[in-house]
Amino acid sequence: MVKTQATPEQTSSSPADPAAAPRARQRLLLLDGHSMAFRAFFALPVEKFGTSTGQSTNAVYGFTSMLVKLLRDEQPTHIAVAWDRSEPTFRHEAYDEYKGGRAETPPEFPGQVALLQELLGLLGVASVSVAGFEADDIIATLAVQGCERGMEVLIASGDRDAFQLVTDACTVLYPGKSLSDLTRMTPDAVEAKYGVAPQRYRDLAALVGEKSDNLPGVPGVGPKTAAKWITKYGSLDGLVARADEITGKAGQSLRDHLDDVLRNQRLNALATDVEIGAGLDDLTMDGWDRAGINTLFDDLEFAGTLRERLFSVLGEEESEDGAAPEEGFSVELSPLGTGEVSGWLASHATTDARAGLAVSGSWGRGGGEVADLAIAVAAGPAAHIDPALLDSDDEAALAAWLADPERPKALHDAKGPLLALGARGWELRGLTSDTALAAYLALPGRRSFDLADLCTRYLNRELDEQQAAGAQLTLDIAGGGDDAAQTARHDLALRARATLDLAAALDADLERRGATRLLREVELPLLRVLADAERVGIAADRAYLDELEAEFAAAVRQAVQEAHRVVGREFNLGSPKQLQQILFTELGLPKTKRIKTGYTTDADALAWLAAQTDNELPVILLRHRDQTRLRVTVEGLIKTVADDGRIHTTFNQTVAATGRLSSTDPNLQNIPVRTDAGRRIRRAFVVGGGYEHLLTADYSQIELRIMAHLSGDASLIEAFETGHDFHAEIAARVFKIPAEEVGGEARAKIKAMNYGLAYGLSAFGLSGQLGITPEEARGLMDDYFAQFGRVRDYLYEVVERARRDGYTETMLGRRRYLPDLTSDNRQRREMAERMALNAPIQGSAADIIKVAMLDVDAGLREGAFSSRLLLQVHDELVLEVVDAELGSVRELVSQRMAGAYDLRVPLAVSVGVGHNWHDAAH
Numbered sequence: 001m002v003k004t005q006a007t008p009e010q011t012s013s014s015p016a017d018p019a020a021a022p023r024a025r026q027r028l029l030l031l032d033g034h035s036m037a038f039r040a041f042f043a044l045p046v047e048k049f050g051t052s053t054g055q056s057t058n059a060v061y062g063f064t065s066m067l068v069k070l071l072r073d074e075q076p077t078h079i080a081v082a083w084d085r086s087e088p089t090f091r092h093e094a095y096d097e098y099k100g101g102r103a104e105t106p107p108e109f110p111g112q113v114a115l116l117q118e119l120l121g122l123l124g125v126a127s128v129s130v131a132g133f134e135a136d137d138i139i140a141t142l143a144v145q146g147c148e149r150g151m152e153v154l155i156a157s158g159d160r161d162a163f164q165l166v167t168d169a170c171t172v173l174y175p176g177k178s179l180s181d182l183t184r185m186t187p188d189a190v191e192a193k194y195g196v197a198p199q200r201y202r203d204l205a206a207l208v209g210e211k212s213d214n215l216p217g218v219p220g221v222g223p224k225t226a227a228k229w230i231t232k233y234g235s236l237d238g239l240v241a242r243a244d245e246i247t248g249k250a251g252q253s254l255r256d257h258l259d260d261v262l263r264n265q266r267l268n269a270l271a272t273d274v275e276i277g278a279g280l281d282d283l284t285m286d287g288w289d290r291a292g293i294n295t296l297f298d299d300l301e302f303a304g305t306l307r308e309r310l311f312s313v314l315g316e317e318e319s320e321d322g323a324a325p326e327e328g329f330s331v332e333l334s335p336l337g338t339g340e341v342s343g344w345l346a347s348h349a350t351t352d353a354r355a356g357l358a359v360s361g362s363w364g365r366g367g368g369e370v371a372d373l374a375i376a377v378a379a380g381p382a383a384h385i386d387p388a389l390l391d392s393d394d395e396a397a398l399a400a401w402l403a404d405p406e407r408p409k410a411l412h413d414a415k416g417p418l419l420a421l422g423a424r425g426w427e428l429r430g431l432t433s434d435t436a437l438a439a440y441l442a443l444p445g446r447r448s449f450d451l452a453d454l455c456t457r458y459l460n461r462e463l464d465e466q467q468a469a470g471a472q473l474t475l476d477i478a479g480g481g482d483d484a485a486q487t488a489r490h491d492l493a494l495r496a497r498a499t500l501d502l503a504a505a506l507d508a509d510l511e512r513r514g515a516t517r518l519l520r521e522v523e524l525p526l527l528r529v530l531a532d533a534e535r536v537g538i539a540a541d542r543a544y545l546d547e548l549e550a551e552f553a554a555a556v557r558q559a560v561q562e563a564h565r566v567v568g569r570e571f572n573l574g575s576p577k578q579l580q581q582i583l584f585t586e587l588g589l590p591k592t593k594r595i596k597t598g599y600t601t602d603a604d605a606l607a608w609l610a611a612q613t614d615n616e617l618p619v620i621l622l623r624h625r626d627q628t629r630l631r632v633t634v635e636g637l638i639k640t641v642a643d644d645g646r647i648h649t650t651f652n653q654t655v656a657a658t659g660r661l662s663s664t665d666p667n668l669q670n671i672p673v674r675t676d677a678g679r680r681i682r683r684a685f686v687v688g689g690g691y692e693h694l695l696t697a698d699y700s701q702i703e704l705r706i707m708a709h710l711s712g713d714a715s716l717i718e719a720f721e722t723g724h725d726f727h728a729e730i731a732a733r734v735f736k737i738p739a740e741e742v743g744g745e746a747r748a749k750i751k752a753m754n755y756g757l758a759y760g761l762s763a764f765g766l767s768g769q770l771g772i773t774p775e776e777a778r779g780l781m782d783d784y785f786a787q788f789g790r791v792r793d794y795l796y797e798v799v800e801r802a803r804r805d806g807y808t809e810t811m812l813g814r815r816r817y818l819p820d821l822t823s824d825n826r827q828r829r830e831m832a833e834r835m836a837l838n839a840p841i842q843g844s845a846a847d848i849i850k851v852a853m854l855d856v857d858a859g860l861r862e863g864a865f866s867s868r869l870l871l872q873v874h875d876e877l878v879l880e881v882v883d884a885e886l887g888s889v890r891e892l893v894s895q896r897m898a899g900a901y902d903l904r905v906p907l908a909v910s911v912g913v914g915h916n917w918h919d920a921a922h
Contacts, residue, residue: 028146028280029076030139032157033083033127037063037116038109039158039175046108051301052445052657054831055820056108060115065306066156069180070173071313074154078283080126080142082135083117089132091267111825115300122293123314124286126278133274136161140270143170145280156182161205161268163190166198195227203236206264207254215264220253236265288314294457299819301447311456328462329455329501332381333374333493341385341394345401348380354408354432356500358492359417365640365665366534366648368420372489373398376496384489387424399426408432410503412451412495415653418531433503437523440654441515442506444816449654455498458505463498514813522812522850523653529857529869530651530661537646538870538878539688541916545638548680552631559624566617573624576601582617589613630677636666637684646688651872658839659814659846661872669873685878685917691867692883693913696920697893698876699849700908701726704754706811706844709903710798713790720905727751733787734780753784757791762834795837802836810843811901812851848901849875855896865889878917886913 040062049058070076117127128138139155143165146153153170155162162172163185172185183189190198207226209217218226229246233239239246240262243255254261290311297307336344349355356376361369376382385398401407402421409428411417413436421428436449443449452463510516564570567586571578579601583589590612592605599605603625609618640647649663656662663669672678687694699705704726708716719729724739731750732739752769755761761769767777785792802808803821816839820832849872856877857869867889871878877897881889890911897909912922 026078026149027074027076027152027154028078028142028283029070029074029080029154029156030142031067031070031079031081032135032139032155032159032162033081033116034113034135035158036066036156036175037113040066041106041109041112043178046106051299052835055115055300055825055828056112057115057300057302059109059112060119060300061302061306063116064119064310066180066182068306068309068313070154070156070182076154078146078151078280079285080128080138080283081120082138082142083113083127083129084135085129085131087131089134091134107827111823111828114824115296119293119296122289122296124288126283128276128278130274130276133271137271137274138276140165140272141274141276142280142283144272146170149280151280160201160210161270163194163198163201164268164270166190166201194223196230200230200235202265202268203230203239205268206236206261209260209264210268213267215267216260217264218250218254218261221250225250236261290460298443298446299817301445307453308456329494329497331376331490331493331497333384333490334381335384335386335489336389336394338389338391339394341383341390342397344383345397348377348383349375349401349407352406352408353378354410354500354503356496356498356503357409357411357417358496358499359411359420360488360492361417361420363416363419364650365642366419366537366646367423368416370417370420370424370426372492374489374492374496376493376500378500382493382496384493403427403429405429410435410499412436412499412502413449415527415531415534415651418527419535422531422535431524431527432520433506434524434527435499435502435506436654437527438503438506438510438519441519441523441814442509442513444657444659444814451495451498451502454506455502458502458509459498461498461501463494513815515815518813518847522847522854525854526653526850529853530653532857533869533871534648534650536868536870536880537642537644537648538880538917539645539686540637540641540647541684541686542638542641542645545634545641545684548684549631549634549638552627552634552677555627556624556631559620559627563617563620563624566615566620573621579621583609587615587617589615589618626677630681633666633671634681634684637681640666647685649871656846657816658842659810659850660842660874661846661850663873668871671873679918679921682918682921683916687880687915690882691880693881693886694870694915694917694920695867695879695881695886695889695893695911695913696876696917696922697879697897697909697911698874698922699845699897700910702845702848702875702907703841705903705905705907706841706848707757707791707794708905710811710840710844711788711791711794712904713788713794716788716791717905727754730754730787734783749780750784753780757784757795757837798840799833799836808836808839808843810840810847812844812847814843814847816843845875848907849877852897852900853877855900856893859892859896860889863888863892865892878920881913 037059041059044058044062046056046058049061050056071079120127128142129135130138136157136159139157139162143153143155147167147169151169154173155165155170156173156175158175160174162174166172166185166187168187173182174185175181176183185193187198190196190201194201194204196204204223204226207218207221207229208223209215229239230236233242239254240258243251243258245251246254293310294307334344358374358376359370359372361371363369370387373385373387374382375385390398403426407430409430410433411428411431412434414428414431414434418428435451435454439446439449439454455461455463507516510519560573563573567582571582573579576597580598583601584591584599589609592599592601592608594600601621603622606618606622606625609615610622637647640649642648647666647668649668650665652662652664661669671681673682685694704716705720708720715733716730719726719733722729725747727747727750728739728742730753731737731742731746734750735742735746749770752761752766756766756769763778763781764774766781767774770777772780798808799821802818806819806821807815807817809815816835818832818836818839820828821836823829823832853869853872856879860867860869865885865888867879867881867885869877869879877893879889879893890913894909894911898907900907910922912920914920
């Protein structure tokens, strides 16, 4: 038996106390681990459930979701999950072909079983497996024991063999079309479906056979015929004894396959006497580890919803001293009327103590509107402020408090509120914590940073914004408003209070992780710079975009017509199912990688087919996809051109674990730059009225310069210092030829190598990029490392250090936590190793461009320039410049970007100027 549980210092109270429950009400829940996990795996698409490290999570997510439902609906007092083992069982010994012919297990599944067992251990749920037996046998043994004790037994399993265990005291919960659809198979339900009582289901299965176990039944005999025979003769034994009486083809088929039937009957009998090594009393939930569950869910990048449902079912845990935790947040609220804001601020918010601020309203696309504000302080009532009720004195007092850098404030996910406050003319300064940004630095692998979820994790307190339980609400305005308005005020005040308390906990966590300076000196100051850039936006040539969209649409239609001509009929070019039929069945093209639905038709597969065959369809399909993607991109840009003729994207600081900014609505980071079509799209971004130039500036080979700095490789540093073509210089050293003799092919190979190493590229990946064999790629890497030994040593050291520490770190101290570096799953471990190679370089590049943005913005303000910063895209800054300032701004940007960080090799900055983004390229 394997039973994993939390250590005593990690445990909390279980959701139910079996000792206190009357014996007649004790309920034993038994789950078939592999059976239900497989159901979860195939119920949820694997491509939509996975971590940034490549770990699939669909089975874990689905199984956990089902477990939450079972715990909530069934409220078991005892629980165990039985697992199959890899060793042969007594059934394999009796029949060599047992379970033979089963499809190969999807590679994304096995690694999730270990994750599920880890989760069960954190929940205090017993995981049970016994050598030589299947999960069914363990379940049967425990079910019999439970029934003998007088328990109510529930079995969650997708294996129909469990039906033979059904009695009035034992019910099977059998999954239907979805994970949440569990049919209660009682004695009446089994008989209604199969025509036999549960104790005779084993006989019926012996006659019909079980394909999944490779147990063939009697040909031509289905469940109805088998049930009729068993009912007539009382049992399989009775039927066998009188088999000669069965007439017709079915009777002869039965007699011809009696040996198979009797073998099936022996093998499908469930063992009820397995030595498990534990009794029923060991199957209580012995306590659960909230911190461990949070950590695992963070590693798996699960959003807050599943976590909240799980914790809701488990109930609250005790604190370390045994006291019950606080229930939510308590706030005394004073809704401030006209003329009352100035006095409240003077009485409660003029100290150096930090205040929590919450803002409701709407924001996005460079603007916003404030609906309400709430301010919570450490001592005293929280304030609710309705901007519509402010008089001139209150407006001035509130604006002054918001803008006062000496009044520290905490806000959650502050950039949106910054836009809304700015749209009203209010400036926000003195922000010492954005709790979403702080949590991002502490937990960069998470997908979301919901305030309520973070309060649960860091404070062990629930932020329940729709319940007034545990809170005091004081209404100081006559009449107090309607119930909905009161609830909204209360909820906003709770958010302000929660943000204030959470900020303190995150301060301590960031200090422990060494990330305090990164928050205060980079991420927080960047909020205002990004908000300003979003507010300004970038001008767009709408007429030109319309022309592009029409051109790409025409190209899409032409590709469709050509594809229909080649195939000889119309079909949907966007349907993978139809493409599979046409490519591999009708046209007989070589098979690509096999997937669940057949053979893949993704872009890589089509490119491979184009190279393998003379058929023109794969090339047409690729062109159709390219033109469709370009059309969709242009359509998206057109939709986001605002009334001022500018596009106002939204920059995101908490999406990429490496620290890179991303943008949405529209995604300007995704506009291709190396293709002609992408460059044509960039022509649509133009200089706006009152300005004469767009200036672009980006770093040249910043990843490689960072790699040279971090590795300290003297040869690599020297190659940069020569001032020659860097890639040609490296190629000359690797291939031992003069630099002037380096041809285009040799330079391309080394360029791929240079950037590949910075991105954690493997020999296999390099071979795919260069179109050479993995052996040739490995030889190229060996030649490279023979010249640049410190690079090889650095790459090895960074992975080993990360394996030891559990994280990588950038030059500015940004950490990337990689627990999979010590995983037993090779796929997860190798993915984590590639990320460990990549994260310090990519993260340092992200940090440097952020520092550059801050320095450039500060320089523009210090010089009182009219020119302004518009965009940051990858390693590039885009500015709008007035003609009279062009020379000064060019010099300022070049100097500030080059001086953003002192590397062992200089940071090279390229600057271009033009009327549109394309023409400003360099």
